[in-house]
Amino acid sequence: MNTFDATPVKKSERITRLVQHLFAKKPEIEAARAELLTESFQKTEGLPIVTRKAIAFRDILMGLPIVIRPEELIVGSTTIAPRGCQTYPEFSFEWLEAEFDTVETRAADPFYISEETKRRLLAVHPYWKGKTTSEMARSLMAPETLRAMDHNFFTPGNYYYNGVGHVNVHYDRVINEGLTGIMGQAAKKLSGLTFCDPNYGDKKRFLEAVIISCQAVIDYAKRYSALAHKLAEKEGDAKRKSELLKISETCAHVPEQPARSFEEACQAFWFVQQTIQIESSGHSISPGRFDQYMYPLYEKDLQEGRLTREYAQELIDCIWVKLNDLNKCRDAASAEGFAGYSLFQNLIVGGQTADGRDATNDLSFMCLDATKHVFLPQPSISIRVWNGSAKELLLRAAEVTRTGIGFPAYYNDEIIIPAMENRGIPIEDARGYCIIGCVEPHVPGKEDGWHDAAFFNMCRPLEMVFTNGIDNGEVASVQTGDVSTITSYEDFKAAYKKQMDYNLALLVNADNAIDRAHAELAPLPFESALIDDCIERGVPLQQGGAHYNFTGPQGFGIANVADSLYTVKRLVFEEKRFSLSELKWALEMNYGQGFDEITAKEIALQAAKALEAEGKTVSTEEISAVIREVLSLQLSPEEKRRCEEIRQEILDLPKYGNDIDEVDVIAREAAYYYTKPLPHYKNPRGGIFQAGLYPVSANVPLGAQTGATPDGRLAHTPVADGVSPTSGYDLNGPTASCNSVARLDHAAASNGTLFNMKIHPTAMTTEKDLWDFVSLVRGYFDQKGMHMQFNVVDRQTLLDAQAHPEKYAGLVVRVAGYSALFTTLSKSLQDDIIKRTEQGLNR
Amino acid sequence: MENYDYLDVKGRIFDIQRYSIHDGIGIRTIVFLKGCALRCRWCCNPESQSGEIETMLVNGRPKTYGQDVTVREVMQTVRRDMPYYSRSDGGMTLSGGESLLQPEFARALLQGAKALGVNTALESMGFARYETIEKILPYLDTYLMDIKHMDPKKHEAWCGKENTLMVENARRIAESGKTKLIIRVPVVPGFNDTAEELLAIAKYADSLPGVEEIDLLPYHNFGEGKYTGLGRDYPMGKAKRPSIEQMEEFQNRIRANTDLFCQIGG
Secondary structure (H helix, E strand, O other): OOOOOOOOOOOOHHHHHHHHHHOOOOOEEOOHHHHHHHHHHHHOOOOOHHHHHHHHHHHHHHHOOOOOOOOOOOOOOOOOOOOOEOOOOOOOOHHHHHOOOOOOOOOOOOOEOOHHHHHHHHHHHHHHOOOOHHHHHHHHOOHHHHHHHHOOOEEOHHHHHOOOOOOOOOHHHHHHHHHHHHHHHHHHHHHHOOOOOOOHHHHHHHHHHHHHHHHHHHHHHHHHHHHHHHHHHHOOOHHHHHHHHHHHHHHHHOOOOOOOOHHHHHHHHHHHHHHHHHHOOOOOOOOEOHHHHOHHHHHHHHHOOOOOHHHHHHHHHHHHHHHOOOOOOOOHHHHHHOOOOOOOOEEEEEOEOOOOOEOOOHHHHHHHHHHHHHOOOOOEEEEEEOOOOOHHHHHHHHHHHHOOOOOOEEEEHHHHHHHHHOOOOOHHHHHOOEEEOOOEEEOOOOEEOOEEEEEEEOHHHHHHHHHOOEEOOEEOOOOOOOHHHOOOHHHHHHHHHHHHHHHHHHHHHHHHHHHHHHHHHOOOHHHHHOOOOHHHHOOOHHHOOOOEEEEEEEEEOHHHHHHHHHHHHHHHHHOOOOOHHHHHHHHHOHHHOOOOHHHHHHHHHHHHHHHHHOOOOOOHHHHHHHHHHHHHOOOOHHHHHHHHHHHHHHHOOOOOOOOOHHHHHHHHHHHHHHHOOHHHOEOOOOOEEOOEEOOOOOHHHHHOOOOOOOOOOOOOOOOOOOOOOOOOOOOOHHHHHHHHHHOOOHHHOOOOEOOEEEEOHHHHOOHHHHHHHHHHHHHHHHOOOOEEEEEEOOHHHHHHHHHOHHHHOOOEEEOOOOEEEHHHOOHHHHHHHHHHHHHOOOO | OOOOHHHHOEEEEEEEEEEEOOOOOOOEEEEEEOOOOOOOOOOOOHHHOOOOOEEEEEOOEEEEEOEEEEHHHHHHHHHHHHHHHHHHOOEEEEEOOOHHHOHHHHHHHHHHHHHOOOEEEEEEOOOOOHHHHHHHHHHOOEEEEEOOOOOHHHHHHHHOOOOHHHHHHHHHHHHHOOOEEEEEEEEOOOOOOOHHHHHHHHHHHHHOOOOOEEEEEEOOOOOHHHHHHOOOOOOOOOOOOOOHHHHHHHHHHHHHHOOOEEEEOO
């Protein structure tokens, strides 16, 4: 059995002040990177792209203004303003120009941008016209794919407009060998290239680019060393002066050379983490198993008496603060899908060693404690749970969950490892997995997983079954026939499968086009240097250099599709309560709720297109008039009543999430429509597609593009998130929800599943509560669930639950000696609980 | 061959609640049996009292309380949370009402849970002949027994029945050694909220062989809305809940004067 010291260490006062400083101002967009990049590219016209990328990376790192923030122990900031961001016009820039005037005031993730910055960006943007990855990707897609994207079947927005990111690199190699070690490997490979190698030229230029970019990071660190030294000379406070001198010494040594201490390892880690995100705008650069690769130097320093646990904790806390100093401005639509300024830097503790022993160590606890100390959204902290997990670690994790921060996310080794093996990954590598971004399992330092490759809305193909592939007046998908001619549930499912298969093929087309655009325009030599086998094979990551290659697009809306199929099965074909035509009519009428503006606009555009097809011209005034008319349209009282009757019958049916087998098996089948076909498709990097089932926060904006669905969901409301039951439909408590969700085949979704659960803080008060909470997670995992995360709801949520009880039907609260569903309690009791929650807020 | 007849025993319940974590060890499923012998003024589950199926207004809508089910049917729900019981040492708890008013059903339910290998508990004030109780003890891991007052007359005035039978049953259950007995005391303003009255109960509990724990459950008025829903007046009127300080004072007095482990809530 392994041993560890789980004793918590007190938070230092420095951390409070670092956090305050970080959040003093609204995040700001800066122009320096875009300018340096553009100037560099203007100088290197005609050179190979990978060479130009390496030179630009060097020019950016040499020219970017640098800053050491007050009291920092770990240094390296991408912007002068705390939590600021640079821009990446090589991937896309049009959206930013279009949103210059709204980016500061938008609801999701606003950024301040000065007039000066706008001017500077406008000056360099024209260079990138026609040269971005998004433009190239578009040119490589099939016309049907572009049409499907216009009709919101899926959105590959992430990599279409940005860098790919979504990797875990060999932090351990930088710590243990230094960048000189990596450069040495590249140099050796370079000198060993055979003259007759058919790809000699490509390999040579790539390996040279690796050496240039590694040297750039070394030189960048040395700029910090010099700055720290200069600041130390001027520093009056003796303690801070010595800290700055230490920083100067550290940055002169790492990441160039192997780290000699835990403190140097922390700084080396940070330079890697930061500079990868300067090289490209890809997010979800995930530190992964920090507790594992940082441990050897921690243990050594502790044994040799050169490090105290207090100082180690302070350094870790400092890194946690720095992870929140990095930021990224996304386009308005993506910002809604990734709301919360999140960079999804996932860091995971616990789990197993390559040879299958429990991996818990001191740092596993200290990482969880750091999240409690810093109490910020980054890193996205996670924990691996397996049958041999240290109980102490699970309890510590539950204590963090109890704070309401929503972390850690819990992952189940017992299903993730076999799911990865099923994709051809040997057990030693599968046991070493970390998580990328939201929920995506990944082999550290060896994989280009292209996780998060697109959001696929599983409800849209279902709509197309009802409309025979017509959307907004035009053919938008494969035509599966008039829905009224479908005579059996089996035929209905066959039509849905056909709609799914057609659009999945287009999704693959979109992702592969984008993949090629990155291969051609955005090879990233520094990131590639830190992932096996890019150097060995002389091939950049973006061109298939990684040991493992996947593409992982994520589907969502399982709950809606499952409940919809169940409606059709039961009410249309078994009980014959209404026909498919009548259901189609009720959906079009949004169950009698009247048309909102989006629907009215769609109907008007449909009408206009029909007229145009007949050769008539339609003016915008005429369209507006139609919109007004549609909005004023009223169903007859009879029709409205019938619509509502249909919806009520649907709502009264059993729903996914209540531990009812006959619905849950349909959910399993619904997920298969997405998860089963994907692994048959290949990507250009020599890997296959694999499915994820998670939504980030896109289920809300993409739900807004989806009409009413046969599960009783109204038009333009959010679709269900991840594999979670529809919010408000799960009424039998947490164990019932867990059982339903565990009934899906999570192994088929090897790119990750996401299960959200709300728990009231009063159900997590005593130590017994926490143990029972751990048992809830383990009970779900025993049934092969993959991931769970918890929203321990606060007072504000309870107030909202009181105002909108329909959204919170499943919310369990502890009343007194017993627990109950919050919305079933009387108003006065609800008030009482809300009041008590307020009192219970002291952490 | 083992006899599975108990699975066909029928009884009347009014609710089954899963993921209950405040009624015994681990994660539990609580089966609420309908019908009670007492009419305690502070009762927070008035819909449990009548043995008849009845209708109560919940948020303005009528809801039926009372359903006749077999043990087999109840077990189909209970067994769904097996993975959580095994991880938490949890199981099934019978509550009410007074489960012992349906003794065959209660015994068969406990037997059903034991056949699944899960922990069993019973929340009951022991209102039955001891011979009846004795039959369920082989299937019961924990008996959570209410003792509300030591004075028979006061007990009768507030609960509708004297306590003699129940107090005596507590001793016989304890002496049987067949189950873990925990005493629970609702602390009710005007009824037993003095240190003397509570200490009397605690000392009696302390005198029972094998009893190590007493839980004080502070009165609350959370059941008030249910009385309205049933068209009844709330017997407790405007009575105030005991304060935390007051409860801690009681707890300290009991700890000082007995060898019992005493907790608030449980």
